Amino acid sequence: MAYEIILATTMAITVLFALSLNIITGFCGQVSLGHAAFYGLGAYTGAMLTKAGWPLIAALPPAAVVAGSVGFVVGLASLRVRHDFLAITTMGVAFLFVGLVRKQEWLGGEIGISGIPAAQFGRPGLLVLSIICAALFAALAVYIKRSWMGFAFDSIANDEDTARVLGIDVPRFKLWAFVIGTSGAGIAGALYAHHVRYIGPDSFGFVESVTVLAMVIIGGVGSVWAVALAAAVLSVLPLWFQFVSDYKLLIYGLLVFGVMRFSPDGIAGAVKRLLNRRS
């Protein structure tokens, strides 16, 4: 049972992480190649606080605030650079984060932080907490998608210049997308830190950023349920491939490539096509 709980917790945290990027990339169309940096910010904030004696629940809001504030600054950058330039800038932010943490002795430097206290309500409790957080965030995402803000995000994703002409306050909505998305990643990070109980600079590298972006794209940009599904499946996929352990990353890479090559709009697109053919 313990193994299933660990798997399910990994799933729930990854779903939350992917849904948070989906707000920025999926809803608002701003490509981020550095989302793991905010996951990392949340993880480090959470870990430092609980090591100082805070309970985990109390450490979640500060984690969201720290990640969200940095997200706000990066959002400001998105007002200045666009498209591919923005993708590379966010990638730079991720490297900057890792490079900085690596050299900070008080954050554990190269070695990272170990001995992070376990959640006081045990593993099953952490699972429940993770599921609640992921479900709340999914509900928030669905709510945003249907609200006026969702329409505004959509218009920015489709054609930023036209949105501006139509009188939509593009900078404000972009900043909101970044703040909401990065705060979500911060919470996911804090949960993650108490799930694995060891974090280091290499836990939040470029690969992690790309992996979460791949989840959003493979799910189908902007679709909440499909992104959640893709994140849940892809987060445990390498474990299912254990029987071919030497080849699991090879298969993973080919799978990511294959989905893009044959169904560029992801799982959501494939399902939609399938349903249309039936009817």
Next chain:
Amino acid sequence: MLAVDLLIQGIVQGAIYALIALGLTLIYGLLRILHVAHAALFTLGGYVGVIVTNQTGSLTLALFSSMVLVGLLGMLIYRVAYRPLLDKPPLVALIASIGLFIAFEELFRIVFGSYGLSFHNPPLRTQVELGGGLLLSYSRILIIVMAVSFLSVLAWLSSRTRTGVAWRATVTDPQMAASFGINVENVRYLNFFIGSALAGAAGVMVVLLTNLAEPTMGAVASYKALAIIVLGGLGSVRGTLIAALAIGIVESFGTVYIGHILDRDAIAFAFLIIALMLRPQGLLRAG
């Protein structure tokens, strides 16, 4: 003297970056694709270089075969991976490319082993004294000479030959070029061949410096080269060259003077972010 030493190191590093990034910028200029898997071609170039040198003892042959082989693989990647995705949003090709890159890296690890390959007897290790206590190995000199000559040949090709003119016309306006009877498809294949061959050459050069071809050597190249072409203004060849040299030099000085607060990659990206905030369109405009 330290400053001169660092400057030379920076220029050597910049020359290698330039060769990797040049292929990327050619491909971006033509197809608007951020071709991450380019770094896998660079890694393959390194492997071919080591293997052929060890088998035949000839570095020239190794360089040549690495460029041809990697160039052909580049064309194959275009045919299989990118051509069907050209009318899709650019993000799709980017993710496909990342997937391809992960798969290639793993493939190299499985085929060549995770510890990497080295030269049996590393060529060009001798050092020459430049006066004032400056030592420079032949391999570094060769890298600078090769980078300069490749770039000059490319500049000559693109401005003085029919193929070069056709290529530039296609970059500027593919539809107009096609209506003038240029076979755009051929230009694209040629583009991938040349760009990938340059990455292959860069792979051989890096292996000459480090004496180790390993599965992960492409990782640095994959993202730093992307940063360089963006800084150069995406699609601008001259901008890419300037950006490559700038990042090489900033890194080499940065690791010495601010290495205690930021690591090498972070220094390069900090420079990139500052530069982009000041000039959001990159150093030079594409064209």
